[in-house]
Amino acid sequence: MEPVAIIGASMTQFGQREGxxxxxxxxEAGIECLEDAGVDADDVEHLYVSNxxxxxxxxQTGVPNALAHDLDAMPxxxxxxxxxxxxxxxxIYAAWQSVxxxxxxMTLLVGGEKMTHKTTGEATDVIAxxxxxxxxxxxxxxxxxxxxxxxxxxxxFDAPRESLAKVxxxxxxxxxxxxxxxxxxxxxxxxxxxxxxxxxxxRLYDFCPITDGSAALMLCPESVAKEYxxxxxxxxxxxxxxxxxxxxxxxxxTVMGGVVESGNGAYEMSxxxxxxxxxxxxxxxxxxxxxxxxEGLGFAEQGEAWKRVEAGDTERDTGDLPINTSGGLxxxxxxxxxxxxxxxxxxxxxxxxxxxxRQVDAxxxxxxxxxxxxxxxxxxxxxxxQ
Amino acid sequence: xxxxxxxxDDGSITYPGHPRGPGGSEPVETIDLSEYTAEVVTxxxxxxxxxxxxxxxxxxxxxxxxxxxxxxAIGQATTDDLETGDEVRPVHVDELRxxxxxIREPESQSWDGYRFEPV
Numbered sequence: 446m447e448p449v450a451i452i453g454a455s456m457t458q459f460g461q462r463e464g465x466x467x468x469x470x471x472x473e474a475g476i477e478c479l480e481d482a483g484v485d486a487d488d489v490e491h492l493y494v495s496n497x498x499x500x501x502x503x504x505q506t507g508v509p510n511a512l513a514h515d516l517d518a519m520p521x522x523x524x525x526x527x528x529x530x531x532x533x534x535x536x537i538y539a540a541w542q543s544v545x546x547x548x549x550x551m552t553l554l555v556g557g558e559k560m561t562h563k564t565t566g567e568a569t570d571v572i573a574x575x576x577x578x579x580x581x582x583x584x585x586x587x588x589x590x591x592x593x594x595x596x597x598x599x600x601x602f603d604a605p606r607e608s609l610a611k612v613x614x615x616x617x618x619x620x621x622x623x624x625x626x627x628x629x630x631x632x633x634x635x636x637x638x639x640x641x642x643x644x645x646x647x648r649l650y651d652f653c654p655i656t657d658g659s660a661a662l663m664l665c666p667e668s669v670a671k672e673y674x675x676x677x678x679x680x681x682x683x684x685x686x687x688x689x690x691x692x693x694x695x696x697x698x699t700v701m702g703g704v705v706e707s708g709n710g711a712y713e714m715s716x717x718x719x720x721x722x723x724x725x726x727x728x729x730x731x732x733x734x735x736x737x738x739x740e741g742l743g744f745a746e747q748g749e750a751w752k753r754v755e756a757g758d759t760e761r762d763t764g765d766l767p768i769n770t771s772g773g774l775x776x777x778x779x780x781x782x783x784x785x786x787x788x789x790x791x792x793x794x795x796x797x798x799x800x801x802x803r804q805v806d807a808x809x810x811x812x813x814x815x816x817x818x819x820x821x822x823x824x825x826x827x828x829x830x831q
Numbered sequence: 832x833x834x835x836x837x838x839x840d841d842g843s844i845t846y847p848g849h850p851r852g853p854g855g856s857e858p859v860e861t862i863d864l865s866e867y868t869a870e871v872v873t874x875x876x877x878x879x880x881x882x883x884x885x886x887x888x889x890x891x892x893x894x895x896x897x898x899x900x901x902x903x904a905i906g907q908a909t910t911d912d913l914e915t916g917d918e919v920r921p922v923h924v925d926e927l928r929x930x931x932x933x934i935r936e937p938e939s940q941s942w943d944g945y946r947f948e949p950v
Binding site: 501573577588 | 845846847872873874875876877878879880881882883884885888890891892903904905906907915927928933934935939940941942944
C-alpha cells in the first residue's frame, strides 16, 4: 500500500459568520485548499464533506453535491461523513481510505458546520440529540456529561480544580497566535474559576463556544504528492473506534475506550508510541476531555494528566509535549464537522513548518477527534516526508 | 410504573437494556430498579438546559446492587443538595421534560421516568 500524503490545507475564520451558510463556508475552505495544494478542481476524484447536522441546523441537505458544483469539481464522487463531533476525524479516515485503497488519486476533504444562528439552548439540543432516549428524556447534554465526569475525576484522583482552569488558560494563550481562532484573547486562572457555572463543577471557560466555520485537507498517494511539492506530510497511522453509546454503562467513567483503542491502532500502524509524539491536537470540547485523552493516549498515567498540565509539560513554547497549539476547540472554536479537519490542518502545518508564530519543533504529530462523549473516536498520526 | 433494567444470560445487568448484552449475551428477564436504592457515583447541576428541560437541571449517575451485580443509571435528581456516596431511591415522574419542545420527535420515545431522591 502506497503511503498517503497531505499536500494542502485550509481553514476559514472560525466564529460567528453572520449571513453565511453551510454551502458558503464549505466553498470558501474548499477553494482555498485547492489553491494551497495547487490542484485543479477537475483533478479531484473524491470529495468528502464532514458535517454533523446541516439538515437539523439549517434545513439544508445534499451539501457534498452542492459543493462539487460550487467548486466545479464534477464528476468527482461525493460523500457526506457524519460521526457527530468526530465527523472531521472520520472524514480524514474516509479520505485516507479512498486514497490508500487506490480508489482515488486526489481526494479533497472539507469539514464545516453553521451553528451560531441558533440559540445556545437550540444548538445544545441538536448536539444532545445524539444521546440515547434514556439519557435524552432527562435533559442530559454533552456539557452535563462533562460536569458529571469532571466531579468524579477531581474527587477520585484528588486533582485540584485549578488544573482544569489551566487547560483553558493554555489553550486561550495559544489561540492568540491563531488569526482564524474564534477567541484571540488570553484569560487567567481567576477569570476561569470565577466565570458562571454551566455544569457544576465546570464553568463557562471549561467549555468550547458555538461556532461557524470550515476547514479542508487535500490527500493523494505519495507518488502523486511529489508531482506537486517536496514539502508534504504523510499519514502514517490512523484508526477509529467506538465505546458504549450509553455513557454511564462504561466500567470506568474516566476511561474513554474509543480513545484508547483508536490510539493503540494508530500507534501500531505507524510503529510509533506516545514518546514519539512531538505535538498533539486533542478534542478539548471541555477541559476535562484534555485530561482523559492525555491518559487514554499514553501521555500520562490514569489520574495523572493534571500533574503534567500543572508542570507545564503541555505548554507550546516550553513544554515537552505541546498540546493544542492551535488554541484547541476551547479557543479556536468548535464548528462540529470542521473541528476534526481543523485539528488535521494544525498538525499538517506544524509538520511542514507553516504554523507561523505557533510553530514548534515537530516531526511527528497526533490528532484525536472525539464524537459524542467518547462514543466514537479517530486518532491520526502524521509525519514529515523524508 | 417500573424502571426496567435487563438481565442477560451471563448474569450481567444493564440499564437501559439492549438487544445484546456484554459479550454478546442474550436478554433473559427485566428487573424493576424502582424497588431498590442506589448510591450516587457523581452528579452535576446543569444551568444551560435545552428547550423543554427544567433549569437548573441536577443529574446524577447512580449505582444499584442487584443480587451481587452492579448496574448504573443516569437521571434527574429531586434536589441539588447531593453528595457523592449518598443513598437515593427512584421516584416516578410523569414527564421529565416537555415532549415536542426539543428536536426529538415526541412519538419516538417515552417521556416519563424516575428521579433520584435522597433517602
